[in-house]
Amino acid sequence: MSTSTLEKHSKALDAADDGASHTITITLRIRRFNPEVSEDATWQDFQLEMDPKERVLDALHKVKWEQDGTLTFRRSCAHGICGSDAMRINGKNRLACKTLLKDINPEKPITVEAIKGLTVLKDLVVDMEPFFQAYRDVMPFLITTGNEPTRERLQSAEDRERFDDTTKCILCAACTSSCPVFWNDGQYFGPAAIVNAHRFIFDSRDEGGEQRLEILNDKDGVWRCRTTFNCTDACPRGIEVTKAIQEVKRALITRRF
Structure with a gap:
């Protein structure tokens, strides 16, 4: 590999490292509801240091694991396949695991609430x-x-x-x-x-x-x-x-x- 190629490769790695370490402060505004505490839902703000390339699901994990373990939400595969983490993010229905922070204007509070039309059981969890x-x-x-076929049904x-x-x-x-x-x-x-x-x-x-x-x-x-x-x-x-x-x-x- 030539010297110039090595330099370009090194600069590319440095740029990737710089991007990976870049964080911003976001406000995650979550609509909380716990029927054992109150019949009314309330909004609660959480300040987080996040990489803008991370997802809303990552921010929810950070809240639950580091700030408030009582936060309740569903998620499973975390890759947009299971459909477990559908919620309203900034007023629109989205999957938290597919929504990047940088795509929803992280300079303003990011609102997260349960999907509409189904009874809320707790926080972001609804009765499905x-x-x-x-x-x-x-x-x-x-x-x-008719009889069960002896081979696959072709189409x-x-x-x-x-x-x-x-x-x-x-x-x-x-x-x-x-x-x-x-x-x-x-x-x-x-x-x-x-x-x-x-x-x-x-x-x-x-x-x-x-x-x-x-x-x-x-x-x-x-x-x-x-x-x-x-x-x-x-x-x-x-x-x-x-x-x-x-x-x-x-x-x-x-x-x-």
Whole structure:
């Protein structure tokens, strides 16, 4: 390696080290709620020294591990796959593990609160049972008749592409809890349940499409959608949620899917 190449490499490493050691002071403003202490929720500020390239989840960990061990929130994989840490950050539904501090203006207080439309159990943890019940109600599994095949059920790439987008759902509830209809009426199935119904309705191997469509034709089903696009904007996986809902509506009208 030439001397000039070595110098460039050394400078690059120095720059990386400088970036890694850069920290800023942020204010994490968390909406706290503990039913054993008070019926009212309150806001609490925490001052933290953080690298701006760290995530909101890292900041929450720092609060819990170093300042207040009573802070309660959900998280599991911490890599945007499990969907456990959906919360409202600066007024928008996001995954804490995918939200970088530098991307949400750390010069101002960063607000963190529980997602809306579901009962808050403590701090950032909500009761997910109504959400999962709606998911179970749309029968999110392959339905077939006849004898069990002796080999895998084959499907063309074109048939798979038809519902590929809606297979990306990680059940984080970010879309459903961003929906104004769901906020006002918890009986509405919500975007996530409809997305997961879509995934099987348009699967060429499935035979339960008519059953799912009838379920979603209920007064609390797909027709409650007001097409505000909140769900599409909130989805951390980039699913075109509103488009999927419209396709289910069209299938109900035409019975073609």
